[in-house]
Amino acid sequence: MAVPLVLLGIRTAYKEDLQSSTAELVYGETLRVPGELLASASPKVYVSTFIQQRRRQMDHLSPTPTSRHLSPNTFVHKDLQDSTHVFLRQDIVRRALQPAYSGPHQVIARTDKTHTIVVRGRLVTVSTME
Numbered sequence: 001m002a003v004p005l006v007l008l009g010i011r012t013a014y015k016e017d018l019q020s021s022t023a024e025l026v027y028g029e030t031l032r033v034p035g036e037l038l039a040s041a042s043p044k045v046y047v048s049t050f051i052q053q054r055r056r057q058m059d060h061l062s063p064t065p066t067s068r069h070l071s072p073n074t075f076v077h078k079d080l081q082d083s084t085h086v087f088l089r090q091d092i093v094r095r096a097l098q099p100a101y102s103g104p105h106q107v108i109a110r111t112d113k114t115h116t117i118v119v120r121g122r123l124v125t126v127s128t129m130e
Helices: 002-012 022-027 047-059 078-082
Strands: 085-089 101-110 114-119 122-127
Touching (some): 002 022, 085 114
Antiparallel strands (some): 114 122
């Protein structure tokens, strides 16, 4: 029930930049509003007291702990650590029926996070993590 009254108050409020109210621009004359919207029903609040209350409230706020949604666990097959050949995923835009992987490529060296493989006769270091 309060929403129509609030909207009426917004539409009848005088806008300095327009030199009129929104309702006056639409209807060509001002609207008659109930006296409740014109009278101030809220008690006077001193600015310094209000600011002090808000500062106390802000001092008691604590940040919400965040979570990491964008770091999914990467699956690395256990046989990758001792395989002699691997397939390499091609992260490119492919045409229809074009394979997503190239290979098999020979593995020359490996570390915990990388593999050095032979691609078209050249040594290439690729990451096994995302």
